[in-house]
Amino acid sequence: MRHIISLLMENEAGALSRVAGLFSSRGYNIESLTVAATEDSTLSRMTLVTAGSDDVIEQITKQLNKLIDVVKVVDLSEGDHIERELMLIKVRALGKDREEIKRLADIFRGRIIDVTDKSYTIELTGTGSKLDAFLDTIERSAILETVRTGASGIGRGERILKV
Amino acid sequence: MSTELTGAEITVRCLQKEGVDHIFGYPGGAVLFIYDELFKQDKVKHVLVRHEQAAVHAADGYARSSNKIGVALVTSGPGVTNAVTGIATAYMDSIPLVIISGQVPTHAIGLDAFQEVDTVGITRPCVKHNFLVKDINELATTIKKAFFIASTGRPGPVLVDIPKDVSQQKAVFVYPESVAMRSYNPVTRGHAGQIRKAVQLILEAKRPMIYAGGGIILSDAAAQLTELVRMLGFPCTNTLMGLGGFPATDRQCVGMLGMHGTYEANMAMQHCDVLVAIGARFDDRVIGNPKHFFNEDRKIIHIDIDPSSISKRVKVDVPIVGSVSDVLVELIKMLKVRKEKPDQTALDAWWTQIDLWRARDCLKYDRSSSIIKPQLVIEKLYDVTKGDAFVTSDVGQHQMWAAQFYKFDLPRRWINSGGLGTMGFGLPAAMGVQFANPGNMVACVTGEASIQMCIQELSTCKQYNLPLKVINLNNRYMGMVRQWQEFFHGNRYAESYMDALPDFVKLAESYGHVGMKIEQPGDVESALTEAFKLKNRLVFMDFITDQTENVFPMVPGGKGLSEMILV
Ligand SMILES: Cc1ncc(C[n+]2csc(CCOP(=O)(O)OP(=O)(O)O)c2C)c(N)n1
Numbered sequence: 001m002r003h004i005i006s007l008l009m010e011n012e013a014g015a016l017s018r019v020a021g022l023f024s025s026r027g028y029n030i031e032s033l034t035v036a037a038t039e040d041s042t043l044s045r046m047t048l049v050t051a052g053s054d055d056v057i058e059q060i061t062k063q064l065n066k067l068i069d070v071v072k073v074v075d076l077s078e079g080d081h082i083e084r085e086l087m088l089i090k091v092r093a094l095g096k097d098r099e100e101i102k103r104l105a106d107i108f109r110g111r112i113i114d115v116t117d118k119s120y121t122i123e124l125t126g127t128g129s130k131l132d133a134f135l136d137t138i139e140r141s142a143i144l145e146t147v148r149t150g151a152s153g154i155g156r157g158e159r160i161l162k163v
Numbered sequence: 164m165s166t167e168l169t170g171a172e173i174t175v176r177c178l179q180k181e182g183v184d185h186i187f188g189y190p191g192g193a194v195l196f197i198y199d200e201l202f203k204q205d206k207v208k209h210v211l212v213r214h215e216q217a218a219v220h221a222a223d224g225y226a227r228s229s230n231k232i233g234v235a236l237v238t239s240g241p242g243v244t245n246a247v248t249g250i251a252t253a254y255m256d257s258i259p260l261v262i263i264s265g266q267v268p269t270h271a272i273g274l275d276a277f278q279e280v281d282t283v284g285i286t287r288p289c290v291k292h293n294f295l296v297k298d299i300n301e302l303a304t305t306i307k308k309a310f311f312i313a314s315t316g317r318p319g320p321v322l323v324d325i326p327k328d329v330s331q332q333k334a335v336f337v338y339p340e341s342v343a344m345r346s347y348n349p350v351t352r353g354h355a356g357q358i359r360k361a362v363q364l365i366l367e368a369k370r371p372m373i374y375a376g377g378g379i380i381l382s383d384a385a386a387q388l389t390e391l392v393r394m395l396g397f398p399c400t401n402t403l404m405g406l407g408g409f410p411a412t413d414r415q416c417v418g419m420l421g422m423h424g425t426y427e428a429n430m431a432m433q434h435c436d437v438l439v440a441i442g443a444r445f446d447d448r449v450i451g452n453p454k455h456f457f458n459e460d461r462k463i464i465h466i467d468i469d470p471s472s473i474s475k476r477v478k479v480d481v482p483i484v485g486s487v488s489d490v491l492v493e494l495i496k497m498l499k500v501r502k503e504k505p506d507q508t509a510l511d512a513w514w515t516q517i518d519l520w521r522a523r524d525c526l527k528y529d530r531s532s533s534i535i536k537p538q539l540v541i542e543k544l545y546d547v548t549k550g551d552a553f554v555t556s557d558v559g560q561h562q563m564w565a566a567q568f569y570k571f572d573l574p575r576r577w578i579n580s581g582g583l584g585t586m587g588f589g590l591p592a593a594m595g596v597q598f599a600n601p602g603n604m605v606a607c608v609t610g611e612a613s614i615q616m617c618i619q620e621l622s623t624c625k626q627y628n629l630p631l632k633v634i635n636l637n638n639r640y641m642g643m644v645r646q647w648q649e650f651f652h653g654n655r656y657a658e659s660y661m662d663a664l665p666d667f668v669k670l671a672e673s674y675g676h677v678g679m680k681i682e683q684p685g686d687v688e689s690a691l692t693e694a695f696k697l698k699n700r701l702v703f704m705d706f707i708t709d710q711t712e713n714v715f716p717m718v719p720g721g722k723g724l725s726e727m728i729l730v
Binding site for chain 2: 009163
């Protein structure tokens with residue numbers, strides 16, 4: 001099953017490699033990983049998307065907790081949470097397609113952030129499946145480039161991950 | 164204004180503050196300032212090994228036999244890469260070490276400088292934690308943290324990488340009394356509710372079994388374990404890492420379990436209805452195939468300091484996370500309060516069954532053989548030392564025979580590389596043991612293949628007058644490899660024959676030690692007696708043993724515990 005795991009860790013050199021190293025050495029899969037400093041610059045917040053049986057997920061959270069630099073770990077998928085991912089997509093936009101693409105972007109609440117006479121660059125946020133859905137609406141050959149951040153997640157309401 | 168010290172002075176002062184009396188190391192460019200400071204003082208004694216792998220093994224043997232933290236010091240680049248085997252060995256067996264390594268100067272890091280390796284990167288998967296100290300002002304705190312992390316929670320090796328310029332720069336030295344880390348707060352006390360559940364299960368047991376591992380040794384809980392086992396009257400098995408945790412000569416001890424465990428221990432593990440696993444991790448060489456081990460009706464209590472060891476290979480019913488010694492104290496207290504006893508009739512019947520298994524005499528061997536049987540050597544070693552020696556071993560058949568035939572009644576007496584299985588461990592580990600226990604008998608049981616992996620340490624032994632007794636079970640084969648080839652590869656002995664062996668007697672003598680070659684079973688005991696009488700000399704005893712002998716019982720890889728091959 002897919003799980004989205006959030007963690008707070010000391011913002012130290014090499015901290016990211018400890019997490020990445022753990023996943024590769026123990027053979028866990030990583031679908032995506034995002035990381036950046038928090039409002040407290042001594043802490044980094046990481047969101048990891050992984051998949052595995054309950055046993056594997058249990059091991060993953062235990063092993064993450066065991067890393068000396070890791071301060072807190074939560075499996076967001078255990079409760080209500082919100083996930084968002086950012087995608088930038090550059091599409092070929094010529095002639096009558098320009099109007100159509102703009103209309104599609106609007107429907108998905110995307111924003112066109114760069115324009116040339118041949119292309120649009122669209123910014124889109126949402127869950128991974130919304131981004132997938134948008135990609136499906138655009139003809140493959142028109143897609144020039146995409147870049148996605150991977151999911152970031154946060155608990156709903158009073159669910160707070162903080163030191 | 165307090166005076167400033169160099170990074171090298173700070174490093175040495177930290178070691179002094181931690182009460183380190185011996186450090187094992189090898190110099191080189193990146194650690195020269197540190198060596199210079201070691202030279203100027205005499206509180207921390209430096210032991211010069213002949214290879215960095217041995218420095219770490221020696222620190223490791225020192226730690227295992229003393230419950231102190233072992234410390235090693237190596238230079239950058241090849242010094243570190245040589246040390247990696249030692250570090251990984253300690254990591255797999257959860258041994259508290261602090262390894263200090265030199266690094267190229269901070270401004271040269273990343274430029275492929277002479278003797279530069281990414282030490283933090285290379286060692287990351289085999290340390291509990293590691294640090295690269297880039298700022299002299301963080302040096303003392305970092306070393307304090309290293310000692311704290313190494314010895315608390317589930318222990319393990321911690322490495323501190325110190326660039327050469329940091330060892331030269333100056334800062335005010337303040338050694339923190341303690342460290343608090345928001346990201347690292349190991350638990351010690353077990354959850355009372357869980358312990359209560361364990362007590363209930365224990366009292367309801369009809370076919371109980373206590374399975375105790377290296378955690379007993381690491382948390383110094385042998386006394387508590389012994390009290391628990393005796394008050395309950397249950398059978399107890401020790402793992403390879405746990406030997407000595409419960410006295411081997413006690414009737415309630417059913418011997419070691421696992422791949423080369425006794426018939427009675429493995430059968431009791433398989434057929435018990437309540438299993439109390441303490442400081443053990445159900446590893447593949449212990450329970451064999453987990454699918455075969457699984458039994459719906461067996462309830463498992465698992466006490467361990469490391470939550471990630473729980474339900475990793477085997478699902479358990481009552482997990483208790485905490486320091487083994489603390490949890491055992493609580494458990495014993497609660498049992499005493501309850502005053503009830505488990506069903507004695509059922510327990511008697513269970514013992515009758517166990518004694519039947521025991522009567523199978525699974526460790527029997529040909530005592531009338533005209534060629535020296537390796538088992539005989541270990542039995543005689545036990546007799547001659549009256550069971551009071553520290554015994555280190557290398558890896559192979561000799562290791563298993565030592566574990567099976569030397570009856571360890573005390574913890575920290577059996578020193579071996581259980582997790583990583585590192586050939587070359589025995590001799591340098593024995594050096595560390597001797598430094599930690601001067602005046603005690605220390606024997607290194609080895610094979611002619613293993614001993615050659617760190618044989619250069621005979622030179623270190625000479626330099627420091629370490630009166631070790633090396634028991635070389637010389638079967639002219641990588642015996643354990645040969646055994647697997649005999650059983651599983653159609654007797655094709657691919658590269659497992661040890662050709663062109665040195666004359667070990669002459670070799671020992673050339674290092675300034677005493678050498679003995681023993682070829683007759685009748686000479687085994689007298690030779691050992693003579694060797695141990697030489698209290699101030701290292702004696703290298705080359706026992707020419709039966710080439711065809713195998714270790715039994717044996718649970719073949721992938722098989723279940725009750726599917727043993729027996730003699
Ligand atoms: C460094 C290392 N390399 C290889 C092995 C694989 N191995 C395990 S036992 C063994 C043979 C050991 O032979 P010896 O030391 O003569 O002991 P014996 O089994 O004959 O008692 C080998 C090669 C190992 N454990 N460690």
